[in-house]
Amino acid sequence: MFTTKLHHFTKVRQFFTPNKLCNLNMPAVHNLQKRLKSDLYEPDYLISMEPDEPVYDCLNLQLKGYDFALLEACQSQIHRYAEVMGIQVDECWATPAQQLKVQQFKPGGTAVEAEYHLNVYERNVQVTDVPAWALGTLLRVSRAVLPEGCTLRVHEHEIAHEEVRYVPDNQLLELKQQLQDMGGSRAERKKKK
Numbered sequence: 001m002f003t004t005k006l007h008h009f010t011k012v013r014q015f016f017t018p019n020k021l022c023n024l025n026m027p028a029v030h031n032l033q034k035r036l037k038s039d040l041y042e043p044d045y046l047i048s049m050e051p052d053e054p055v056y057d058c059l060n061l062q063l064k065g066y067d068f069a070l071l072e073a074c075q076s077q078i079h080r081y082a083e084v085m086g087i088q089v090d091e092c093w094a095t096p097a098q099q100l101k102v103q104q105f106k107p108g109g110t111a112v113e114a115e116y117h118l119n120v121y122e123r124n125v126q127v128t129d130v131p132a133w134a135l136g137t138l139l140r141v142s143r144a145v146l147p148e149g150c151t152l153r154v155h156e157h158e159i160a161h162e163e164v165r166y167v168p169d170n171q172l173l174e175l176k177q178q179l180q181d182m183g184g185s186r187a188e189r190k191k192k193k
Contacts, residue, residue: 054132058090058157061125061142065150068097068121075123077145082138088128095122096167126157 061078065071075092082089097119104114130138139154146152155161179185 056130056132056135058126058128059130060155060157060161061127062153062155063123063146063150064120065147066118066120067149070147071121071123071150074145074147074150075125078125078142081141081145082125082127085134085138087130087134087138089125090128091126093124093165095124095164097121124161
């Protein structure tokens, strides 16, 4: 039985030799290539008339919430999705927590019933050169990933957003103020004279 299958296989193989296959298919491939070459030509004026795709230069996706661990996980997911979509993530950062004091009053009065101290955390994802079609998709994905109690804002990057990131050095600021109160630095005194 094995020998009959082997004999059948060799007959089929002799019938379909590579040269015969090439000779049978060569004219069809050749005609197909000629037809495609004529279809590929497009005039220059048609290419120049294509509309330009709008691109957003630098955007910040700002996440705010009360739970830092959830917020950080959400930020990392948005970062990952943006990279998968081919959007360039320039930078990610956290800002110092904003401390809020919330008071609950008794009904119909001014007496404080309860007092809460809340921390509002913020994480930012900065994306650059985002095509308009990709931004819509990224925003839909970001909203779907966003946990409860968190907010998402998208805005253009400004210098004020950069300055909020850094915690001021109060000791250095006090020393500068004392120096100004004493008459300024030596360089400033020489300029005054």
